[in-house]
Amino acid sequence: MVLYESCIYQGGVIGRMNGIFDVGEYLHTPTLILMVSSYIMILIIFSVIYKKIESPPKVWKALVVFVLGMITFRFTFNLSDEVVSVPIIPIGVALLSWLLRRKGDVGRWHRFRRFAWLGFLSNFIFLAASLLAIPLDEMMYPKKEPSTYMMDVKNSSLIATHPNSKEVTLNQEELQRQMNKMKQKKIESESWYSGINEESGYKETFPYILSGTVPEKGSGLNVLIYIEEDGKGLLITPNKGQQVYYRLEESILTEGGERSD
Amino acid sequence: MTNKTKMIVIITAVISIGGILLFGRFSKAPEPFLSDRQVIERINSNFSESQPKVIQDHIFLDDTHVFVPFISEDNRYGMSFWVWKGNKWRVASVENRGQPQVWNGEEKSLIMWNMDPKDDISEIRVFMKKDRDFMVSDGKATYQPGIEMMHNIVMQGKMYGVETYPDNWQELMDHYVKPKGEVGQKNFLELNEPIQLAINFYDKDGKETYPEHAINGISYTTGNNFVDVPFLVHVEVDELEGTY
Numbered sequence: 001m002v003l004y005e006s007c008i009y010q011g012g013v014i015g016r017m018n019g020i021f022d023v024g025e026y027l028h029t030p031t032l033i034l035m036v037s038s039y040i041m042i043l044i045i046f047s048v049i050y051k052k053i054e055s056p057p058k059v060w061k062a063l064v065v066f067v068l069g070m071i072t073f074r075f076t077f078n079l080s081d082e083v084v085s086v087p088i089i090p091i092g093v094a095l096l097s098w099l100l101r102r103k104g105d106v107g108r109w110h111r112f113r114r115f116a117w118l119g120f121l122s123n124f125i126f127l128a129a130s131l132l133a134i135p136l137d138e139m140m141y142p143k144k145e146p147s148t149y150m151m152d153v154k155n156s157s158l159i160a161t162h163p164n165s166k167e168v169t170l171n172q173e174e175l176q177r178q179m180n181k182m183k184q185k186k187i188e189s190e191s192w193y194s195g196i197n198e199e200s201g202y203k204e205t206f207p208y209i210l211s212g213t214v215p216e217k218g219s220g221l222n223v224l225i226y227i228e229e230d231g232k233g234l235l236i237t238p239n240k241g242q243q244v245y246y247r248l249e250e251s252i253l254t255e256g257g258e259r260s261d
Numbered sequence: 262m263t264n265k266t267k268m269i270v271i272i273t274a275v276i277s278i279g280g281i282l283l284f285g286r287f288s289k290a291p292e293p294f295l296s297d298r299q300v301i302e303r304i305n306s307n308f309s310e311s312q313p314k315v316i317q318d319h320i321f322l323d324d325t326h327v328f329v330p331f332i333s334e335d336n337r338y339g340m341s342f343w344v345w346k347g348n349k350w351r352v353a354s355v356e357n358r359g360q361p362q363v364w365n366g367e368e369k370s371l372i373m374w375n376m377d378p379k380d381d382i383s384e385i386r387v388f389m390k391k392d393r394d395f396m397v398s399d400g401k402a403t404y405q406p407g408i409e410m411m412h413n414i415v416m417q418g419k420m421y422g423v424e425t426y427p428d429n430w431q432e433l434m435d436h437y438v439k440p441k442g443e444v445g446q447k448n449f450l451e452l453n454e455p456i457q458l459a460i461n462f463y464d465k466d467g468k469e470t471y472p473e474h475a476i477n478g479i480s481y482t483t484g485n486n487f488v489d490v491p492f493l494v495h496v497e498v499d500e501l502e503g504t505y
Protein backbone atom coordinates (compact mmCIF):
# COMPACT_ATOMS: atom_id res chain seq x y z
CA MET A 1 0.00 0.00 0.00
CA VAL A 2 2.92 2.26 -0.68
CA LEU A 3 0.85 3.93 -3.32
CA TYR A 4 -1.71 5.18 -0.88
CA GLU A 5 0.94 6.81 1.24
CA SER A 6 2.13 8.87 -1.63
CA CYS A 7 -1.29 10.50 -1.73
CA ILE A 8 -0.43 12.33 1.44
CA TYR A 9 2.06 14.76 0.04
CA GLN A 10 0.49 17.88 -1.31
CA GLY A 11 1.48 19.22 -4.63
CA GLY A 12 0.60 22.31 -6.50
CA VAL A 13 -2.88 21.83 -7.82
CA ILE A 14 -2.77 22.92 -11.38
CA GLY A 15 -5.62 25.07 -12.47
CA ARG A 16 -6.15 26.59 -15.85
CA MET A 17 -9.51 28.01 -16.57
CA ASN A 18 -9.63 28.36 -20.33
CA GLY A 19 -12.26 26.54 -22.32
CA ILE A 20 -14.86 26.42 -19.59
CA PHE A 21 -17.18 28.90 -21.17
CA ASP A 22 -16.88 27.23 -24.52
CA VAL A 23 -20.61 26.73 -25.02
CA GLY A 24 -20.37 24.68 -28.20
CA GLU A 25 -18.22 22.10 -26.57
CA TYR A 26 -20.64 21.35 -23.78
CA LEU A 27 -23.84 21.74 -25.75
CA HIS A 28 -26.07 18.86 -24.79
CA THR A 29 -28.56 18.33 -27.61
CA PRO A 30 -31.05 16.05 -25.78
CA THR A 31 -31.48 18.57 -22.96
CA LEU A 32 -31.83 21.39 -25.43
CA ILE A 33 -34.47 19.56 -27.51
CA LEU A 34 -36.51 18.69 -24.43
CA MET A 35 -36.27 22.17 -22.94
CA VAL A 36 -37.49 23.78 -26.15
CA SER A 37 -40.35 21.30 -26.52
CA SER A 38 -41.48 21.85 -22.93
CA TYR A 39 -41.57 25.61 -23.47
CA ILE A 40 -43.55 25.17 -26.69
CA MET A 41 -45.97 22.84 -24.95
CA ILE A 42 -46.54 25.27 -22.09
CA LEU A 43 -47.03 28.11 -24.56
CA ILE A 44 -49.65 26.11 -26.46
CA ILE A 45 -51.55 25.20 -23.28
CA PHE A 46 -51.37 28.82 -22.19
CA SER A 47 -52.89 30.13 -25.41
CA VAL A 48 -55.57 27.42 -25.44
CA ILE A 49 -56.65 28.36 -21.91
CA TYR A 50 -56.53 32.02 -22.79
CA LYS A 51 -58.82 31.57 -25.77
CA LYS A 52 -61.29 29.41 -23.88
CA ILE A 53 -61.89 31.87 -21.08
CA GLU A 54 -64.99 34.01 -21.54
CA SER A 55 -63.69 37.29 -20.19
CA PRO A 56 -59.89 36.84 -20.34
CA PRO A 57 -57.63 39.04 -18.21
CA LYS A 58 -54.82 41.07 -19.79
CA VAL A 59 -52.04 38.84 -21.15
CA TRP A 60 -49.32 40.27 -18.92
CA LYS A 61 -51.46 39.77 -15.84
CA ALA A 62 -52.08 36.16 -16.85
CA LEU A 63 -48.33 35.74 -17.37
CA VAL A 64 -47.52 37.13 -13.93
CA VAL A 65 -50.04 34.76 -12.37
CA PHE A 66 -48.53 31.89 -14.38
CA VAL A 67 -45.01 32.67 -13.19
CA LEU A 68 -46.16 33.02 -9.56
CA GLY A 69 -48.00 29.75 -9.95
CA MET A 70 -44.69 28.06 -10.74
CA ILE A 71 -43.49 28.63 -7.19
CA THR A 72 -43.56 25.26 -5.48
CA PHE A 73 -42.07 23.38 -2.66
CA ARG A 74 -40.07 20.73 -4.47
CA PHE A 75 -37.90 17.79 -3.80
CA THR A 76 -34.66 17.83 -5.80
CA PHE A 77 -32.22 15.00 -6.31
CA ASN A 78 -29.68 13.64 -8.79
CA LEU A 79 -30.61 10.78 -11.03
CA SER A 80 -27.62 9.58 -13.07
CA ASP A 81 -26.22 13.00 -13.88
CA GLU A 82 -29.60 14.65 -14.36
CA VAL A 83 -31.01 16.99 -11.76
CA VAL A 84 -34.59 15.92 -11.11
CA SER A 85 -36.98 17.98 -9.01
CA VAL A 86 -40.42 16.73 -8.06
CA PRO A 87 -42.96 19.47 -7.29
CA ILE A 88 -44.90 18.75 -4.11
CA ILE A 89 -46.75 21.74 -2.65
CA PRO A 90 -48.17 24.45 -4.96
CA ILE A 91 -47.18 27.40 -2.81
CA GLY A 92 -47.66 29.91 -5.61
CA VAL A 93 -51.17 28.71 -6.37
CA ALA A 94 -52.17 28.82 -2.72
CA LEU A 95 -50.78 32.32 -2.35
CA LEU A 96 -52.54 33.56 -5.47
CA SER A 97 -55.82 31.99 -4.46
CA TRP A 98 -55.66 33.85 -1.17
CA LEU A 99 -54.52 37.15 -2.71
CA LEU A 100 -57.01 37.20 -5.52
CA ARG A 101 -59.92 36.07 -3.42
CA ARG A 102 -59.50 38.83 -0.90
CA LYS A 103 -62.33 41.33 -0.54
CA GLY A 104 -64.71 38.57 -1.56
CA ASP A 105 -63.96 38.92 -5.27
CA VAL A 106 -64.42 35.27 -6.21
CA GLY A 107 -64.83 36.04 -9.91
CA ARG A 108 -61.30 37.42 -10.12
CA TRP A 109 -59.75 34.20 -8.79
CA HIS A 110 -61.97 32.29 -11.23
CA ARG A 111 -60.53 34.14 -14.21
CA PHE A 112 -56.93 33.62 -13.11
CA ARG A 113 -56.84 30.25 -11.43
CA ARG A 114 -56.16 28.27 -14.60
CA PHE A 115 -53.00 30.24 -15.29
CA ALA A 116 -51.88 29.71 -11.71
CA TRP A 117 -52.44 25.97 -11.99
CA LEU A 118 -50.67 25.93 -15.36
CA GLY A 119 -47.69 27.38 -13.54
CA PHE A 120 -47.79 24.46 -11.13
CA LEU A 121 -48.31 22.00 -14.01
CA SER A 122 -45.32 23.37 -15.88
CA ASN A 123 -43.11 21.99 -13.10
CA PHE A 124 -44.33 18.52 -14.01
CA ILE A 125 -43.64 19.15 -17.68
CA PHE A 126 -40.05 20.07 -16.78
CA LEU A 127 -39.83 17.01 -14.56
CA ALA A 128 -40.94 14.80 -17.45
CA ALA A 129 -38.39 16.50 -19.70
CA SER A 130 -35.54 15.86 -17.29
CA LEU A 131 -36.57 12.21 -16.96
CA LEU A 132 -36.82 11.83 -20.73
CA ALA A 133 -33.37 13.35 -21.17
CA ILE A 134 -31.73 10.18 -19.87
CA PRO A 135 -33.15 7.70 -22.43
CA LEU A 136 -33.02 10.28 -25.21
CA ASP A 137 -29.34 10.86 -24.50
CA GLU A 138 -28.70 7.12 -24.57
CA MET A 139 -30.63 6.86 -27.86
CA MET A 140 -28.79 9.71 -29.56
CA TYR A 141 -25.40 8.99 -28.04
CA PRO A 142 -25.18 5.30 -27.15
CA LYS A 143 -22.65 4.85 -24.36
CA LYS A 144 -21.57 1.49 -25.75
CA GLU A 145 -20.32 2.95 -29.02
CA PRO A 146 -16.68 4.05 -29.10
CA SER A 147 -17.56 6.66 -31.72
CA THR A 148 -19.70 8.52 -29.18
CA TYR A 149 -16.54 9.28 -27.25
CA MET A 150 -14.23 9.75 -30.22
CA MET A 151 -16.12 10.70 -33.33
CA ASP A 152 -13.13 12.38 -34.89
CA VAL A 153 -9.63 10.97 -34.42
CA LYS A 154 -7.94 12.76 -37.33
CA ASN A 155 -5.98 15.07 -35.06
CA SER A 156 -5.25 12.50 -32.41
CA SER A 157 -1.83 12.06 -30.93
CA LEU A 158 -0.13 10.12 -28.18
CA ILE A 159 1.25 11.32 -24.87
CA ALA A 160 3.45 8.93 -22.90
CA THR A 161 2.42 9.49 -19.29
CA HIS A 162 4.49 6.95 -17.42
CA PRO A 163 8.26 6.39 -17.38
CA ASN A 164 8.12 2.59 -17.32
CA SER A 165 6.67 2.19 -20.77
CA LYS A 166 7.94 1.28 -24.20
CA GLU A 167 8.72 3.95 -26.74
CA VAL A 168 5.87 3.87 -29.20
CA THR A 169 4.07 5.93 -31.80
CA LEU A 170 0.36 6.04 -32.54
CA ASN A 171 -0.92 4.22 -35.61
CA GLN A 172 -3.84 6.46 -36.43
CA GLU A 173 -5.04 4.47 -39.47
CA GLU A 174 -5.27 1.34 -37.39
CA LEU A 175 -7.31 3.21 -34.78
CA GLN A 176 -9.69 4.50 -37.42
CA ARG A 177 -9.98 1.07 -39.03
CA GLN A 178 -10.94 -0.62 -35.78
CA MET A 179 -13.34 2.04 -34.57
CA ASN A 180 -16.39 -0.16 -35.14
CA LYS A 181 -14.75 -3.42 -34.12
CA MET A 182 -13.93 -2.59 -30.53
CA LYS A 183 -15.42 -4.80 -27.86
CA GLN A 184 -16.50 -3.46 -24.51
CA LYS A 185 -14.90 -5.37 -21.63
CA LYS A 186 -15.15 -5.39 -17.88
CA ILE A 187 -12.94 -2.92 -16.01
CA GLU A 188 -10.64 -4.99 -13.81
CA SER A 189 -9.75 -2.00 -11.67
CA GLU A 190 -8.77 -3.84 -8.53
CA SER A 191 -6.49 -6.37 -10.19
CA TRP A 192 -4.89 -3.71 -12.39
CA TYR A 193 -4.23 -1.61 -9.34
CA SER A 194 -2.80 -4.37 -7.18
CA GLY A 195 -0.74 -5.76 -10.06
CA ILE A 196 1.33 -2.61 -10.21
CA ASN A 197 3.85 -2.67 -7.39
CA GLU A 198 7.51 -2.73 -6.59
CA GLU A 199 8.02 -6.39 -7.57
CA SER A 200 6.47 -5.88 -10.99
CA GLY A 201 8.66 -2.81 -11.45
CA TYR A 202 5.85 -0.26 -11.35
CA LYS A 203 4.69 -0.91 -14.88
CA GLU A 204 1.56 1.11 -15.44
CA THR A 205 -1.15 -0.83 -17.32
CA PHE A 206 -2.27 2.33 -19.11
CA PRO A 207 0.89 4.35 -19.70
CA TYR A 208 -0.31 6.47 -22.66
CA ILE A 209 -3.00 9.05 -23.28
CA LEU A 210 -4.78 9.45 -26.58
CA SER A 211 -5.06 13.17 -27.05
CA GLY A 212 -6.78 15.37 -29.61
CA THR A 213 -9.88 13.26 -30.23
CA VAL A 214 -13.28 14.94 -30.61
CA PRO A 215 -16.41 13.38 -29.08
CA GLU A 216 -19.69 13.33 -30.96
CA LYS A 217 -21.15 16.83 -31.35
CA GLY A 218 -23.93 17.75 -28.99
CA SER A 219 -23.20 14.90 -26.60
CA GLY A 220 -21.86 17.28 -23.99
CA LEU A 221 -19.04 14.80 -23.46
CA ASN A 222 -15.46 15.50 -22.59
CA VAL A 223 -13.24 12.49 -22.24
CA LEU A 224 -9.84 11.34 -21.13
CA ILE A 225 -8.67 8.29 -23.07
CA TYR A 226 -5.89 6.04 -21.79
CA ILE A 227 -4.22 3.46 -24.04
CA GLU A 228 -3.24 0.10 -22.62
CA GLU A 229 0.41 -0.82 -22.66
CA ASP A 230 -0.10 -3.48 -25.39
CA GLY A 231 -1.91 -0.97 -27.59
CA LYS A 232 -5.04 -3.11 -27.65
CA GLY A 233 -7.06 -1.50 -24.92
CA LEU A 234 -8.73 1.88 -24.46
CA LEU A 235 -9.93 3.10 -21.08
CA ILE A 236 -12.25 6.08 -21.44
CA THR A 237 -13.18 8.37 -18.55
CA PRO A 238 -16.03 10.66 -19.55
CA ASN A 239 -17.02 13.79 -17.66
CA LYS A 240 -20.40 12.18 -16.98
CA GLY A 241 -21.56 8.62 -16.81
CA GLN A 242 -19.44 5.55 -16.33
CA GLN A 243 -15.91 4.75 -17.32
CA VAL A 244 -15.76 2.36 -20.29
CA TYR A 245 -13.11 -0.09 -21.43
CA TYR A 246 -12.69 -1.41 -24.97
CA ARG A 247 -10.44 -4.14 -26.30
CA LEU A 248 -9.16 -4.13 -29.87
CA GLU A 249 -8.00 -6.95 -32.11
CA GLU A 250 -4.82 -5.28 -33.29
CA SER A 251 -2.50 -2.88 -31.53
CA ILE A 252 -2.82 0.78 -32.44
CA LEU A 253 0.75 1.40 -31.29
CA THR A 254 3.93 0.96 -33.27
CA GLU A 255 7.04 0.16 -31.28
CA GLY A 256 10.11 2.31 -31.52
CA GLY A 257 10.12 5.73 -33.07
CA GLU A 258 10.46 9.00 -31.33
CA ARG A 259 8.97 9.24 -27.91
CA SER A 260 6.80 12.24 -27.39
CA ASP A 261 8.02 13.27 -23.97
CA MET B 262 -31.95 77.47 -26.54
CA THR B 263 -34.31 76.59 -23.81
CA ASN B 264 -33.08 75.57 -20.41
CA LYS B 265 -33.99 72.00 -21.14
CA THR B 266 -31.88 71.67 -24.31
CA LYS B 267 -29.00 73.41 -22.55
CA MET B 268 -29.18 70.85 -19.78
CA ILE B 269 -29.20 67.98 -22.25
CA VAL B 270 -26.17 69.36 -24.12
CA ILE B 271 -24.23 69.88 -20.90
CA ILE B 272 -25.06 66.44 -19.54
CA THR B 273 -24.10 64.74 -22.82
CA ALA B 274 -20.82 66.65 -22.90
CA VAL B 275 -19.98 65.75 -19.31
CA ILE B 276 -20.79 62.09 -19.84
CA SER B 277 -18.77 61.80 -23.04
CA ILE B 278 -15.73 63.62 -21.62
CA GLY B 279 -15.94 61.51 -18.49
CA GLY B 280 -16.26 58.41 -20.62
CA ILE B 281 -13.21 59.30 -22.70
CA LEU B 282 -11.20 59.98 -19.56
CA LEU B 283 -12.25 56.73 -17.95
CA PHE B 284 -11.61 54.78 -21.14
CA GLY B 285 -8.15 56.26 -21.43
CA ARG B 286 -7.50 55.43 -17.84
CA PHE B 287 -8.41 51.78 -18.11
CA SER B 288 -7.01 50.94 -21.51
CA LYS B 289 -3.50 52.26 -21.18
CA ALA B 290 -0.92 49.90 -22.64
CA PRO B 291 1.75 48.79 -20.19
CA GLU B 292 4.66 51.22 -19.91
CA PRO B 293 8.25 50.05 -20.23
CA PHE B 294 9.31 48.25 -17.09
CA LEU B 295 10.77 50.15 -14.14
CA SER B 296 14.44 50.94 -13.78
CA ASP B 297 16.51 48.87 -11.36
CA ARG B 298 16.59 51.76 -8.91
CA GLN B 299 12.80 52.09 -9.00
CA VAL B 300 12.43 48.34 -8.45
CA ILE B 301 14.68 48.46 -5.41
CA GLU B 302 12.81 51.47 -4.02
CA ARG B 303 9.42 49.87 -4.50
CA ILE B 304 10.46 46.60 -2.88
CA ASN B 305 12.02 48.46 0.05
CA SER B 306 8.95 50.57 0.60
CA ASN B 307 6.67 47.53 0.56
CA PHE B 308 8.77 44.89 2.27
CA SER B 309 11.50 46.31 4.42
CA GLU B 310 12.84 42.86 5.34
CA SER B 311 14.35 41.90 2.00
CA GLN B 312 16.53 44.73 0.73
CA PRO B 313 17.64 44.09 -2.85
CA LYS B 314 21.17 45.08 -3.73
CA VAL B 315 21.47 43.93 -7.32
CA ILE B 316 18.63 43.48 -9.80
CA GLN B 317 19.77 40.55 -11.92
CA ASP B 318 17.26 40.79 -14.74
CA HIS B 319 13.64 41.43 -15.61
CA ILE B 320 11.84 38.87 -17.71
CA PHE B 321 8.41 39.47 -19.21
CA LEU B 322 6.13 36.46 -18.73
CA ASP B 323 3.49 38.15 -20.87
CA ASP B 324 2.61 41.79 -21.54
CA THR B 325 1.55 42.49 -17.98
CA HIS B 326 3.55 40.10 -15.80
CA VAL B 327 7.25 40.44 -15.04
CA PHE B 328 9.65 38.22 -13.13
CA VAL B 329 12.53 40.06 -11.44
CA PRO B 330 15.29 37.96 -9.80
CA PHE B 331 17.56 39.89 -7.44
CA ILE B 332 20.39 39.55 -4.92
CA SER B 333 19.69 41.08 -1.52
CA GLU B 334 21.92 43.08 0.82
CA ASP B 335 22.56 39.95 2.89
CA ASN B 336 23.54 38.02 -0.26
CA ARG B 337 20.41 35.99 -0.64
CA TYR B 338 19.04 35.13 -4.07
CA GLY B 339 15.48 36.34 -4.19
CA MET B 340 12.65 36.74 -6.65
CA SER B 341 9.97 39.34 -7.14
CA PHE B 342 6.87 39.23 -9.28
CA TRP B 343 5.38 42.31 -10.86
CA VAL B 344 2.04 42.98 -12.46
CA TRP B 345 0.69 45.85 -14.60
CA LYS B 346 -2.50 46.82 -12.82
CA GLY B 347 -4.39 50.09 -12.64
CA ASN B 348 -1.91 51.67 -15.07
CA LYS B 349 1.04 51.05 -12.79
CA TRP B 350 3.69 48.43 -12.37
CA ARG B 351 2.93 46.95 -8.98
CA VAL B 352 4.93 44.46 -6.98
CA ALA B 353 2.84 41.35 -6.39
CA SER B 354 5.17 39.37 -4.21
CA VAL B 355 8.76 39.24 -3.05
CA GLU B 356 10.70 36.25 -1.78
CA ASN B 357 14.13 36.17 -0.28
CA ARG B 358 14.62 32.66 -1.65
CA GLY B 359 14.69 31.32 -5.17
CA GLN B 360 12.99 27.96 -5.20
CA PRO B 361 11.02 27.28 -8.38
CA GLN B 362 7.59 28.82 -8.64
CA VAL B 363 4.78 28.28 -11.09
CA TRP B 364 2.83 30.93 -12.91
CA ASN B 365 -0.32 29.90 -14.78
CA GLY B 366 -0.89 32.43 -17.50
CA GLU B 367 -3.83 32.52 -19.85
CA GLU B 368 -1.83 31.07 -22.71
CA LYS B 369 0.82 29.05 -20.98
CA SER B 370 2.24 27.98 -17.66
CA LEU B 371 5.77 28.85 -16.67
CA ILE B 372 8.31 27.83 -14.07
CA MET B 373 10.61 30.50 -12.62
CA TRP B 374 13.59 30.08 -10.32
CA ASN B 375 16.64 31.82 -8.91
CA MET B 376 18.97 29.27 -7.35
CA ASP B 377 21.61 30.34 -4.86
CA PRO B 378 25.09 29.43 -6.21
CA LYS B 379 25.99 28.23 -2.68
CA ASP B 380 23.53 25.37 -3.17
CA ASP B 381 25.53 24.17 -6.16
CA ILE B 382 22.53 23.03 -8.21
CA SER B 383 23.03 22.16 -11.84
CA GLU B 384 19.76 20.49 -12.67
CA ILE B 385 16.14 20.88 -11.57
CA ARG B 386 13.76 18.04 -12.31
CA VAL B 387 10.08 18.82 -12.46
CA PHE B 388 7.55 16.02 -12.26
CA MET B 389 3.96 15.94 -13.28
CA LYS B 390 2.36 13.28 -11.11
CA LYS B 391 -1.00 11.75 -10.49
CA ASP B 392 -1.53 8.90 -8.10
CA ARG B 393 -2.97 5.64 -9.30
CA ASP B 394 -6.39 4.90 -7.89
CA PHE B 395 -9.31 2.54 -8.22
CA MET B 396 -12.85 2.28 -6.99
CA VAL B 397 -15.62 -0.28 -7.07
CA SER B 398 -19.10 0.80 -6.09
CA ASP B 399 -22.48 -0.66 -6.99
CA GLY B 400 -20.64 -3.24 -9.06
CA LYS B 401 -19.21 -0.49 -11.25
CA ALA B 402 -15.47 -0.32 -11.40
CA THR B 403 -13.33 2.70 -12.14
CA TYR B 404 -9.60 2.82 -12.57
CA GLN B 405 -7.40 5.89 -12.71
CA PRO B 406 -3.96 5.17 -14.17
CA GLY B 407 -0.96 6.70 -12.49
CA ILE B 408 0.84 9.49 -14.28
CA GLU B 409 4.49 10.39 -13.87
CA MET B 410 6.28 12.63 -16.34
CA MET B 411 9.65 14.29 -15.90
CA HIS B 412 10.99 17.49 -17.37
CA ASN B 413 14.51 18.59 -16.54
CA ILE B 414 15.85 22.10 -16.44
CA VAL B 415 19.62 22.26 -16.78
CA MET B 416 21.35 25.35 -15.40
CA GLN B 417 23.79 26.62 -17.93
CA GLY B 418 25.92 29.12 -16.09
CA LYS B 419 22.83 31.18 -15.28
CA MET B 420 21.24 30.38 -11.95
CA TYR B 421 17.93 32.12 -12.60
CA GLY B 422 15.49 31.61 -15.42
CA VAL B 423 12.03 31.05 -16.81
CA GLU B 424 10.84 28.05 -18.75
CA THR B 425 7.51 26.94 -20.24
CA TYR B 426 6.08 23.50 -19.65
CA PRO B 427 6.56 20.95 -22.40
CA ASP B 428 3.67 21.12 -24.89
CA ASN B 429 2.22 17.76 -23.97
CA TRP B 430 2.08 18.72 -20.28
CA GLN B 431 0.01 21.71 -21.20
CA GLU B 432 -2.21 19.49 -23.28
CA LEU B 433 -2.64 16.98 -20.47
CA MET B 434 -3.46 19.66 -17.94
CA ASP B 435 -6.11 21.04 -20.24
CA HIS B 436 -7.58 17.55 -20.53
CA TYR B 437 -7.82 17.31 -16.80
CA VAL B 438 -9.03 20.76 -16.01
CA LYS B 439 -11.65 21.18 -18.72
CA PRO B 440 -14.08 18.55 -17.51
CA LYS B 441 -13.78 19.95 -14.02
CA GLY B 442 -15.16 23.26 -15.16
CA GLU B 443 -18.66 21.94 -15.11
CA VAL B 444 -20.57 21.60 -11.91
CA GLY B 445 -22.39 18.52 -10.73
CA GLN B 446 -20.37 15.95 -12.62
CA LYS B 447 -19.48 13.95 -9.63
CA ASN B 448 -18.31 10.79 -11.32
CA PHE B 449 -15.35 12.45 -12.88
CA LEU B 450 -14.37 14.28 -9.75
CA GLU B 451 -14.72 11.52 -7.21
CA LEU B 452 -11.68 9.68 -8.40
CA ASN B 453 -9.75 12.52 -9.77
CA GLU B 454 -6.88 13.21 -7.52
CA PRO B 455 -5.49 16.43 -8.88
CA ILE B 456 -2.44 16.34 -11.07
CA GLN B 457 0.46 17.52 -8.96
CA LEU B 458 3.72 19.17 -9.76
CA ALA B 459 6.72 18.01 -7.78
CA ILE B 460 10.37 18.80 -7.95
CA ASN B 461 13.86 17.70 -6.96
CA PHE B 462 17.41 18.92 -7.45
CA TYR B 463 20.74 17.56 -8.68
CA ASP B 464 24.30 18.80 -8.36
CA LYS B 465 26.91 18.82 -11.13
CA ASP B 466 27.89 15.19 -10.40
CA GLY B 467 24.30 14.11 -10.99
CA LYS B 468 23.70 13.45 -7.31
CA GLU B 469 20.42 14.38 -5.70
CA THR B 470 20.76 17.30 -3.34
CA TYR B 471 18.66 19.68 -1.30
CA PRO B 472 19.06 23.42 -1.88
CA GLU B 473 18.84 24.79 1.66
CA HIS B 474 19.32 28.39 0.63
CA ALA B 475 16.78 28.35 -2.15
CA ILE B 476 14.07 26.62 -0.15
CA ASN B 477 14.31 28.25 3.27
CA GLY B 478 13.20 31.81 3.31
CA ILE B 479 10.28 34.15 3.55
CA SER B 480 7.74 35.29 1.05
CA TYR B 481 5.78 38.53 1.17
CA THR B 482 2.76 39.20 -0.92
CA THR B 483 0.46 42.07 -1.64
CA GLY B 484 -3.10 41.53 -2.76
CA ASN B 485 -1.88 41.36 -6.34
CA ASN B 486 -0.20 37.99 -6.04
CA PHE B 487 -0.19 35.91 -9.19
CA VAL B 488 2.18 33.09 -8.37
CA ASP B 489 0.48 29.79 -7.68
CA VAL B 490 0.19 28.72 -4.07
CA PRO B 491 1.12 26.13 -2.90
CA PHE B 492 4.48 26.07 -4.59
CA LEU B 493 6.17 23.04 -6.09
CA VAL B 494 6.75 20.35 -3.50
CA HIS B 495 9.96 18.47 -3.07
CA VAL B 496 9.70 14.81 -4.04
CA GLU B 497 11.97 12.05 -2.74
CA VAL B 498 13.51 9.76 -5.34
CA ASP B 499 11.94 6.68 -3.74
CA GLU B 500 8.51 8.23 -4.08
CA LEU B 501 8.94 8.04 -7.84
CA GLU B 502 8.11 4.98 -9.90
CA GLY B 503 10.48 5.63 -12.75
CA THR B 504 14.25 5.71 -12.68
CA TYR B 505 15.77 8.80 -14.22
